Structures are given as structure tokens and as C-alpha cells.
Amino acid sequence: MSDNHGHHGHGHGHGVSAHADRRHLGGALALIAAFMAVEVVIGVIAGSLALISDAGHMLTDAMAIVLALVAMRIAARPPRDGFTYGLKRAEIISAQANGITLLLLAAYFTVEGVRRLIEPPHVEGLFVVVTGLAGIAVNVAATWLLSRADRSSLNVEGAFQHILNDLYAFIATTLAGVIVWLTGWARADAIAALMVAALMSKAGWGLVRAAGRVFMEAAPAEVNPAEVGRQIAALDTVVEVHDLHIWEVTSGYAALSAHVLVTPGADCHAARLAAECLLREGPGIMHTTLQVDHASPGSHAFDDDGALRRLVQHCADPHGPTHHSLRRDEMAAGDGRTGHRCTAPGE
Incomplete structure (x- = not known):
């Protein structure tokens, strides 16, 4: 989906x-x-x-x-x-x-x-x-x-x-x-x-x-793309973020696109809204295009260090770094995982 x-x-x-x-x-x-x-x-x-x-x-x-x-x-x-x-x-x-x-x-x-x-x-x-x-x-x-x-x-x-x-x-x-x-x-x-x-x-x-x-399509100087990727990956039900691109169309007009994978059976619509909210209230990016898909069952697993790793390539040609969900022990403790409750624009 x-x-x-x-x-x-x-x-x-x-x-x-x-x-x-x-x-x-x-x-x-x-x-x-x-x-x-x-x-x-x-x-x-x-x-x-x-x-x-x-x-x-x-x-x-x-x-x-x-x-x-x-x-x-x-x-x-x-x-x-x-x-x-x-x-x-x-x-x-x-x-x-x-x-x-x-x-x-x-x-x-x-x-x-x-x-x-x-x-x-x-x-x-x-x-x-x-x-x-x-x-x-x-x-x-x-x-x-x-x-x-x-x-x-x-x-x-x-x-x-x-x-x-x-x-x-x-x-x-x-x-x-x-x-x-x-x-x-x-x-x-x-x-x-x-x-x-x-x-x-x-x-x-x-x-x-x-x-x-x-x-050169660089991210705005005040925005750290790696940190943005980690924040999206830390959202509830999100497993992985890749193809994350942040650029400026002109001054004060930042845009973002990303491919977000969520756990099988999760609500893609809710995950997208949470990510949009995070981007709007955090780095202040209002212009977003997010593709949200279910991760294939068995496509990700925890390695011996407790870090989540991809077992199966989701895209034929992923661009840039991949941001995974938190380590198994952090997820068990609930550290950093959030549904990111936020207000609608204009509220």
C-alpha cells in the first residue's frame, strides 16, 4: 500500500x-x-x-x-x-x-x-x-x-x-x-x-x-537532513526512511520528499500525518511529498548489536543514507518513539 x-x-x-x-x-x-x-x-x-x-x-x-x-x-x-x-x-x-x-x-x-x-x-x-x-x-x-x-x-x-x-x-x-x-x-x-x-x-x-x-539543491543551511531523517524514523510505526531530499526552491521556500516504510498493518495515512506534523513544527518545512508504504514482512531484522537492519532491498535504486528505527532495547524502553501529537496548520 x-x-x-x-x-x-x-x-x-x-x-x-x-x-x-x-x-x-x-x-x-x-x-x-x-x-x-x-x-x-x-x-x-x-x-x-x-x-x-x-x-x-x-x-x-x-x-x-x-x-x-x-x-x-x-x-x-x-x-x-x-x-x-x-x-x-x-x-x-x-x-x-x-x-x-x-x-x-x-x-x-x-x-x-x-x-x-x-x-x-x-x-x-x-x-x-x-x-x-x-x-x-x-x-x-x-x-x-x-x-x-x-x-x-x-x-x-x-x-x-x-x-x-x-x-x-x-x-x-x-x-x-x-x-x-x-x-x-x-x-x-x-x-x-x-x-x-x-x-x-x-x-x-x-x-x-x-x-x-x-x-545545487542543498538543504537550507539551518536544516540538518540527517537529524530530520532520524526524527522521522523515530516516529511510531516507522521502520525506515530513505530517498530523503531537502532543498530550497527559493529563499524561505524549503521542500522535502522522502520514502517512508512502516510496520506491516500500520496506518500509512496516520504515519504520513505524523511525519508532516513533525516537519512543520520542527524544521518548519511546509512543502512535503511523502510516499508511505508498508515494509514487507521479514524485510527487516535486529542484528546482534540490537540495531535494526534491512534484509531485503525495498527500492531498486535508493538515494542517500537510510535511516532506520531505533535499537531493540530503546524500542522496548519506549525511548524516542512517538506518535507526535500536534496541531493542524493555523490552529
């Missing part, structure tokens, strides 16, 4: 506030685009690499927000034309693109910063200070706007990281401008640009790595 269940309610959070998120991102985009144009002109006049690097970073900020807004619209489209999850992963593509642009810019400004350390050009410190202070004000406002959006979305977090790094960059640039203005030491400008490059590298790598986990 098999009990196949596809449960795909859309409980993940950031869809509810998508309109507010778009408004916050749009406001930040307008601020950044206006200031960026001014900064490029002043950076060229002042001969400041730190200012020009900030302007370049602000260009990627603007691109990041545009990408985020486009991705949010694409991701909101309903499933069709073979895209059974819709286009929700467009947001992860956006986050990946943001991370890559940060890394590329960091490489450029590192090379240019080192060149200027060796041969420092003349820098107008006062221009840098005034522009830097204005940049701090603009980025504080933009950071505040984006902090009000739903940062559990990797897409929004990507745009937020761009803006936050730009705020740090302006602080470094302003300090460098003060040093150049008061002491005439032009290398401070190049050092500030290198500090900005280091911050860009850190944020860019974090985004690329997080988006890469989603693309």
Missing part, C-alpha cells in the same frame, strides 16, 4: 509584503541613482579613486535593486509552460548576479588601489570629504528603506548588502578625505579604496555561496 501526498501551500513569507518591498526598493533606487550621477562628476574633478570606486559601487547598487525588482515581478508569475514551481528562482539568479558584480568590482578596485599606492596621484581632499558626508546621508536613508523590506528573501538581502557595503565605503572614503585634506597624504585615498574592495569581496562571496547552495 502506498500513500502519496503532495502538499504545496504557499506559506513562505515575503509574498505577503511584496508590494511594500517593491516600494522600499524603488525609493532606495531613486536616491542612489540621483547621487551617483553627482558623485561621478565630483570624483573625476577631485581625482579621487575612493570616490569613483564608491560611484562604481553605487552603480552596482542601482543594478542590484533593478535586478531585485525585476526578479520579484518574474517570481510572482504563476506556474506554467513546464515551470511547475513558477519562476521563483529568478530571485536567486538576481542574488547570484549581485554577488558576482561585487566580486568583479572588488578585483578591479584592488588592482587600481595597489597601482595608486605605488604612484599616488593628486587628490582634492575637501571635495572628497564633502561628497563622502553627503554619500553617508544618502546611504543611511537607502539602508533604512531596504531594512524595512523582507530580508529573509536572498534577493532583497543581496540588494541590502550592496547598499550596506556602500555605506561602509563612504565612511572609509570620508575618513581618507579628511586625512588627505589635513595632511596631504594622498595614499590614504587608495587605502580607503582597498578597504572598500575587501568589504565588497566579503559580501559578494557570501551572496554567491548562498545562491550556489540553492542552485
Whole structure:
């Protein structure tokens, strides 16, 4: 007997506030685009690499927000034309693109910063200070706007990281401008640009790595698949769990599928409900597909150590580790075996 269940309610959070998120991102985009144009002109006049690097970073900020807004619209489209999850992963593509642009810019400004350390050009410190202070004000406002959006979305977090790094960059640039203005030491400008490059590298790598986990179908970072398998195997009547897969469709949208074997004669429907409840209340996985079958009589037995072992292969090609029920002595003592009483969603 098999009990196949596809449960795909859309409980993940950031869809509810998508309109507010778009408004916050749009406001930040307008601020950044206006200031960026001014900064490029002043950076060229002042001969400041730190200012020009900030302007370049602000260009990627603007691109990041545009990408985020486009991705949010694409991701909101309903499933069709073979895209059974819709286009929700467009947001992860956006986050990946943001991370890559940060890394590329960091490489450029590192090379240019080192060149200027060796041969420092003349820098107008006062221009840098005034522009830097204005940049701090603009980025504080933009950071505040984006902090009000739903940062559990990797897409929004990507745009937020761009803006936050730009705020740090302006602080470094302003300090460098003060040093150049008061002491005439032009290398401070190049050092500030290198500090900005280091911050860009850190944020860019974090985004690329997080988006890469989603693309490679990894489990959410906060979920331990082995522990989830053990918890399901510890449920009442469950004998074995295999073909357990946990992945993220997009930020905040984890999905799970598994093949669960229960004792001959057990209620497959009750076992599935108990497993769904465990997954919902434990790791918070709402989107589950569980196939529940009866284990064949005599297919499992306890070995000399008291551990349950499979004698007969249930599936032709099982994937990943297999999680068995508890040891015989633990089962006799009732340790860990539970029917997992829980409330229905929304209660």
C-alpha cells in the first residue's frame, strides 16, 4: 500500500509584503541613482579613486535593486509552460548576479588601489570629504528603506548588502578625505579604496555561496537532513526512511520528499500525518511529498548489536543514507518513539 501526498501551500513569507518591498526598493533606487550621477562628476574633478570606486559601487547598487525588482515581478508569475514551481528562482539568479558584480568590482578596485599606492596621484581632499558626508546621508536613508523590506528573501538581502557595503565605503572614503585634506597624504585615498574592495569581496562571496547552495539543491543551511531523517524514523510505526531530499526552491521556500516504510498493518495515512506534523513544527518545512508504504514482512531484522537492519532491498535504486528505527532495547524502553501529537496548520 502506498500513500502519496503532495502538499504545496504557499506559506513562505515575503509574498505577503511584496508590494511594500517593491516600494522600499524603488525609493532606495531613486536616491542612489540621483547621487551617483553627482558623485561621478565630483570624483573625476577631485581625482579621487575612493570616490569613483564608491560611484562604481553605487552603480552596482542601482543594478542590484533593478535586478531585485525585476526578479520579484518574474517570481510572482504563476506556474506554467513546464515551470511547475513558477519562476521563483529568478530571485536567486538576481542574488547570484549581485554577488558576482561585487566580486568583479572588488578585483578591479584592488588592482587600481595597489597601482595608486605605488604612484599616488593628486587628490582634492575637501571635495572628497564633502561628497563622502553627503554619500553617508544618502546611504543611511537607502539602508533604512531596504531594512524595512523582507530580508529573509536572498534577493532583497543581496540588494541590502550592496547598499550596506556602500555605506561602509563612504565612511572609509570620508575618513581618507579628511586625512588627505589635513595632511596631504594622498595614499590614504587608495587605502580607503582597498578597504572598500575587501568589504565588497566579503559580501559578494557570501551572496554567491548562498545562491550556489540553492542552485545545487542543498538543504537550507539551518536544516540538518540527517537529524530530520532520524526524527522521522523515530516516529511510531516507522521502520525506515530513505530517498530523503531537502532543498530550497527559493529563499524561505524549503521542500522535502522522502520514502517512508512502516510496520506491516500500520496506518500509512496516520504515519504520513505524523511525519508532516513533525516537519512543520520542527524544521518548519511546509512543502512535503511523502510516499508511505508498508515494509514487507521479514524485510527487516535486529542484528546482534540490537540495531535494526534491512534484509531485503525495498527500492531498486535508493538515494542517500537510510535511516532506520531505533535499537531493540530503546524500542522496548519506549525511548524516542512517538506518535507526535500536534496541531493542524493555523490552529
